[in-house]
Amino acid sequence: MSIDTSSQAYGDLNLEDPVKGREPLVRGDHDFHYITETVCRVAETKIVKTPLVFWAALGGALTLLSMLLASIGYLIWEGTGIWGNNNPVGWGWPIVNFVFWVGIGHAGTLISAILYLFRQNWRTSINRYAEAMTIFAVICALVFPGIHVGRIWAVYWLFPLPNQMEMWPNFRSPLLWDVFAVSTYFTVSLLFWFTGLVPDFATLRDRATHPIAQKAYGALALGWRGSMRHWWHYEKAYQILACFSAPLVLSVHTVVSFDFAVSQLPGWHTTIFPPYFVAGAIFSGFAMVQTLAIPARKWLGLKHIITVHHIENMNKIILVTGSLVGYAYAMEFFIAWYSGNEYEGFAFINRAFGPYAWAYWTMISCNVITPQLFWSKKIRTSMTISFILSIFVNIGMWFERFVITVTSLANDFLVSSWEYFVPTPIDIAMFVGSFGLFFTLFLLFCRFWPVIAIAEVKAVMPQADPHWEGYAHGGNHE
Amino acid sequence: MAQIFTRRTNMIPVIAPVIVAIVGGMLTFVVWFWFSPKHTDVGYKPRQPIPYSHALHAGDMGMDCRYCHNNVERSAYAGVPPTNTCLNCHNLVKANSPKFRWLRQAKNEDGSINIDAESTPWKRIHKIADYAYFDHSAHVTRGVGCVSCHGRVDKMVEVKQVEPLSMGWCLDCHRNVKHYEDRGFDPALVVRPLDRVEVTDMTWGPDHPEFKNWSGKAANAYADKLDPPIVQCSGCHR
Numbered sequence: 001m002s003i004d005t006s007s008q009a010y011g012d013l014n015l016e017d018p019v020k021g022r023e024p025l026v027r028g029d030h031d032f033h034y035i036t037e038t039v040c041r042v043a044e045t046k047i048v049k050t051p052l053v054f055w056a057a058l059g060g061a062l063t064l065l066s067m068l069l070a071s072i073g074y075l076i077w078e079g080t081g082i083w084g085n086n087n088p089v090g091w092g093w094p095i096v097n098f099v100f101w102v103g104i105g106h107a108g109t110l111i112s113a114i115l116y117l118f119r120q121n122w123r124t125s126i127n128r129y130a131e132a133m134t135i136f137a138v139i140c141a142l143v144f145p146g147i148h149v150g151r152i153w154a155v156y157w158l159f160p161l162p163n164q165m166e167m168w169p170n171f172r173s174p175l176l177w178d179v180f181a182v183s184t185y186f187t188v189s190l191l192f193w194f195t196g197l198v199p200d201f202a203t204l205r206d207r208a209t210h211p212i213a214q215k216a217y218g219a220l221a222l223g224w225r226g227s228m229r230h231w232w233h234y235e236k237a238y239q240i241l242a243c244f245s246a247p248l249v250l251s252v253h254t255v256v257s258f259d260f261a262v263s264q265l266p267g268w269h270t271t272i273f274p275p276y277f278v279a280g281a282i283f284s285g286f287a288m289v290q291t292l293a294i295p296a297r298k299w300l301g302l303k304h305i306i307t308v309h310h311i312e313n314m315n316k317i318i319l320v321t322g323s324l325v326g327y328a329y330a331m332e333f334f335i336a337w338y339s340g341n342e343y344e345g346f347a348f349i350n351r352a353f354g355p356y357a358w359a360y361w362t363m364i365s366c367n368v369i370t371p372q373l374f375w376s377k378k379i380r381t382s383m384t385i386s387f388i389l390s391i392f393v394n395i396g397m398w399f400e401r402f403v404i405t406v407t408s409l410a411n412d413f414l415v416s417s418w419e420y421f422v423p424t425p426i427d428i429a430m431f432v433g434s435f436g437l438f439f440t441l442f443l444l445f446c447r448f449w450p451v452i453a454i455a456e457v458k459a460v461m462p463q464a465d466p467h468w469e470g471y472a473h474g475g476n477h478e
Numbered sequence: 479m480a481q482i483f484t485r486r487t488n489m490i491p492v493i494a495p496v497i498v499a500i501v502g503g504m505l506t507f508v509v510w511f512w513f514s515p516k517h518t519d520v521g522y523k524p525r526q527p528i529p530y531s532h533a534l535h536a537g538d539m540g541m542d543c544r545y546c547h548n549n550v551e552r553s554a555y556a557g558v559p560p561t562n563t564c565l566n567c568h569n570l571v572k573a574n575s576p577k578f579r580w581l582r583q584a585k586n587e588d589g590s591i592n593i594d595a596e597s598t599p600w601k602r603i604h605k606i607a608d609y610a611y612f613d614h615s616a617h618v619t620r621g622v623g624c625v626s627c628h629g630r631v632d633k634m635v636e637v638k639q640v641e642p643l644s645m646g647w648c649l650d651c652h653r654n655v656k657h658y659e660d661r662g663f664d665p666a667l668v669v670r671p672l673d674r675v676e677v678t679d680m681t682w683g684p685d686h687p688e689f690k691n692w693s694g695k696a697a698n699a700y701a702d703k704l705d706p707p708i709v710q711c712s713g714c715h716r
Binding site: 163164165166167205215218223 | 516647649650
């Protein structure tokens with residue numbers, strides 16, 4: 001059987017592990033220079049030669065982004081009454097969207113920090129993507145609590161700043177812990193992402209021909225020259241930041257879950273929330289990585305670098321975390337019954353069979369059934385099906401937050417205060433618009449920044465092994 | 479290959495933190511100093527329609543504050559006196575002074591009250607935002623003297639604001655008066671023995687002859703009985 005190893009389709013082939021050692025992480029007979037060329041090619045395309053499809057995608061994203069900005073402007077002008085939020089559902093879509101986006105922002109750090117510390121070399125092909133996705137998702141997430149305060153000019157009240165009112169946030173409130181958790185996470189993720197980018201920016205700088213590109217990449221490269229000392233500092237910094245970020249993967253969504261779990265509302269006040277939220281966050285984060293990586297590897301011609309092996313590995317993580325989430329759903333129900341608390345019991349019966357049953361079963365079908373399909377290797381390694389299923393997971397995870405937030409609030413202890421929540425068009429415009437913000441940032445990232453960690457991918461190629469007997473078949477070792 | 483950046487670029491990491499520290503420090507100072515009610519509100523001294531001198535009336539002549547601000551013990555508002563209160567005396571005293579244009583129109587030629595008269599457009603000096611609840615009577619009847627918030631009005635020819643009236647300034651008393659022990663605060667400074675000292679006595683303070691007897695045990699026992707709204711938002715934002 002002859003396979004054209006230089007063709008992009010080679011990256012899609014499902015190879016068996018060779019008897020000795022693992023299949024290579026980068027497919028094909030390629031040298032270091034190939035990686036540099038493949039990754040830099042996108043960023044180095046002249047502006048006038050940008051493909052039409054990119055302009056179309058960016059135009060679409062910018063349209064949605066302007067819809068978001070217009071809605072925010074209207075919100076600031078008019079007040080939060082333009083949302084569907086009202087008694088008894090005081091936390092509507094803004095919080096749902098916040099938790100949704102923060103959850104998505106978990107995959108990046110998991111890939112870059114935890115997989116790094118566990119020496120999972122396959123992370124190198126996708127970590128840059130995933131970290132970028134994390135940063136952009138957290139930016140989208142931060143928009144919602146920011147505008148949810150209503151009086152945007154008083155948003156600094158979220159932070160414990162000395163002021164003439166001698167007024168402080170409530171330090172006993174998980175909402176304040178959330179401010180710290182998410183802002184810490186954003187800062188550390190940004191530093192981590194940027195640290196990894198520095199050597200690659202230097203590559204782009206050295207290859208750039210246009211003075212503006214030289215200056216821009218040069219400024220971002222922070223004077224990187226690739227000396228031994230630079231690499232020594234770099235590796236140290238990267239490792240320290242990885243150690244910083246690893247616990248954050250677990251802590252951030254734990255604190256987000258406290259927003260609910262610390263309250264006393266049936267359906268929220270449960271100890272399972274922290275692990276359940278963390279699993280859900282990683283689940284949704286990996287699904288979003290798939291949603292972005294599967295088309296991007298094709299359009300940017302990166303199939304040799306992000307191979308079917310990577311997609312399959314991520315599908316396995318989706319399977320694990322999806323099963324954890326499914327287990328949590330079941331356990332919530334069990335405990336609601338086992339506790340003997342009639343309000344808790346009602347909250348869950350009401351979720352599954354009450355007025356929001358449609359949302360609940362959407363969540364169950366997307367989050368519980370979908371990942372189980374990944375037991376099949378055929379499905380795991382199929383790009384099209386993986387992509388479609390990742391979209392289902394995204395939908396399911398949004399509905400999970402909707403179900404948790406809205407059903408518990410809409411039908412609480414007092415029957416007389418029950419009300420069915422209906423979002424307004426502004427709610428919908430803001431949620432859809434947040435995708436505009438996300439994709440605008442992501443498209444610009446894909447276009448101008450190194451989408452693959454060039455230096456790190458090179459380090460996991462066979463050529464990086466000191467005992468590699470490649471090009472000259474061990475000529476120096478005789 | 480030519481260098482992209484000049485050698486001087488190397489100074490950026492050295493200079494940038496200094497600039498950030500200086501600019502950040504200046505911004506902090508600007509907001510902390512100039513945005514504070516201590517700067518924006520203290521010292522507000524508008525020109526009043528009648529150059530009424532509190533120093534003359536309340537100080538030199540010793541009139542009680544409550545002669546004019548007569549609702550202060552019963553109402554949230556101390557009250558600004560109607561023109562007629564002025565005319566109780568100024569019917570006879572300096573009745574023809576050119577400064578009394580506003581007073582003269584309150585009265586017809588025959589001495590009867592002119593019901594069409596405009597009230598004197600006094601400019602309000604001490605103003606708390608509408609969303610903050612404040613009640614004069616609650617303070618005055620518990621021994622918080624006029625001087626605590628308004629300063630030595632008996633020495634002011636034209637009244638001006640001397641305290642910031644900010645939320646933090648309110649809380650300063652409200653928090654400390656109940657926790658005087660932990661905070662090293664003497665409740666006697668803000669509450670006086672009403673049976674011995676008039677609430678309008680502007681001289682209350684450590685130099686007052688009654689202060690020694692009150693400060694300490696008696697004042698602390700009195701503070702223990704007080705129940706001001708302390709930390710809850712709805713104490714003042716009702």
